[in-house]
Amino acid sequence: MVITSEKNEFIKNIKKLSDKKYRYEKKLFFVEGKNSVFEALKSGFEIVHLLLAEDFNVDFQIERDKIVFVDEKVFKKISDTVAPQMIMAVIKMPKWEVNDIVKEGGFYVILDEVQDPGNVGTIIRSADAFNVDGIFTINNTVDIYNPKVLRSTMGSIFHLPVVNDVEPSKLFDVLKRNGIRILSTSLKAEKYIYDFDISKNAALIFGNESRGVNKYLDGFIDDSFKIPMDGMAESLNVSVAASICLYESERQRLIK
C-alpha cells in the first residue's frame, strides 16, 4: 500500500515533527536523504518508521513492518527541503546521560546559545571528523533535532553523543569532577591556541553568533586561548572557529 494523501493521519503526525514542541512530546525526530538514513540504519538509534517512494529499490536491514511507502506528492509535503530525496526515517531520540559520556581524558564541545542551525550542524559534523567525545548544548542553542541542523550534520548526528539543552551548572560539575578543563576562545587571551595543550582533558565552549559566550558563565571557565588572526576581520564564523579548534586538538594528538 502506498500513502497518497497528505491528509492521512500518519503523514500529518510526521509533518508535525518539524515543530520542536511536538518532537519532544513524542521523543521522535526525522532525517531525510539517503546518506542520513543509511547512517541512521548503521547506528544504534532506534528507527520507528522508514518512509520510501514506491520505486526505491534497495534492500534495507530493517523489519518489514517499519517500511511505509509514500508517494512523491506526499513526500514533498512533509519534507523540509525543496527537492526531497524520497527517503526519510523517523527515529527515537536517544537518552544520553552526561554522567555516562564524560570521562577523564576526554575532549568535549559545549554550545552556548548558538542560534543558527547550519552552524550547529556543521560543528557536529566537524566534531565527528576530529574525534570529539561528546557535544553538549546549553542555554537555548537551536535544537539538535531541527531538520536544518540534522541536514548540516551530514549523518554525523549518529556518530557521537550530542546532548540537547543540558543544565549548565550540572554539566560543569560533572566535567570538573572528571578533571576536564573548561576552555574558551577569546580575542583578549594571551596564549595562541597552538601553544596551548587542547589535545585532551578539555571542553571547549562556543557562544552565540553575535554575543559570544554568555557573560554569566565566566566564573566556570578555567582558561582561554586565541586563534591568531592578523587580517582585518574582527571575528570568525562560530562553526569555523570551533572547527579550527577541533582540528588543532587533533593535530596536537597526532604529533605527540
Add this chain to the structure above:
Amino acid sequence: MVITSEKNEFIKNIKKLSDKKYRYEKKLFFVEGKNSVFEALKSGFEIVHLLLAEDFNVDFQIERDKIVFVDEKVFKKISDTVAPQMIMAVIKMPKWEVNDIVKEGGFYVILDEVQDPGNVGTIIRSADAFNVDGIFTINNTVDIYNPKVLRSTMGSIFHLPVVNDVEPSKLFDVLKRNGIRILSTSLKAEKYIYDFDISKNAALIFGNESRGVNKYLDGFIDDSFKIPMDGMAESLNVSVAASICLYESERQRLIK
C-alpha cells in the same frame, strides 16, 4: 525628501540588483546593515548611493547628494533579509586584475564551483582573518556579489581582492609564472597538512560541496595534502575545510 513608494523607479532598479544578470549589466551591487556599510565606507570601494531610514542619525563621511532617505516599508521591499537594518549602500564593482593581485610569495584561494552562498561568504571572511592575498572564483561558483554571500562575509569583501569568474587557464598561468604552487586537499594524499609547507607561495583550490574540485583541473594541481580526520565523518563542510587550511597557513607563518 523620503522615498515612500515601492514603485519609485530608483527603488525598482535597486531591487533589481538582487538579480545577477542585472548586477553585471550595471556593474553595481548592494550591501545591507551597519557593519557592512561602515566597512564599505572605510574601503576604497566607490559608493554610489547610501540608503537610510530618515531617523538614522550618524554623520557619514560621504557626499550629501549620495544619501537617499527611504521609509521602512520600502526598505522591507528591497532588502534581502527578513528584518532589514534600514541602511544599505549601492556600490560600484571594483575592477580587479589577476595580474595585479598575484605576486611571488603570495597566498591565494581558488573556489571552483562552490555553490552555497554561505560557504563562499564564510571563506571570504576567514581569508580576511588569516591574511590571504586574494581569492579567485572559477567555473560557476556562486556570484560573490550575491546578497547572501555578502552577508556571510561580514564586511570582509571590502578587505581583500575577490575576483569573480576568472578564466581558469589564464589564472593558473599567472600563478605559475609567479612561482605559486596550486594545491588541493585530498583524502588520498599522503602528507598531512601540518607537515606540508603552505605558509606562502601557494594557491589552495576548493571545489564543489558534493563533487569536490572538477576532475579536468587535475593536470593543473601541483600537489595535495590531507586534513587529518580519524572520526567517522567522511568529509568536512567546504568552508570549514578551507578555513582550517587558512588557519594552518597562518600558524606556519607565525611559528617560523
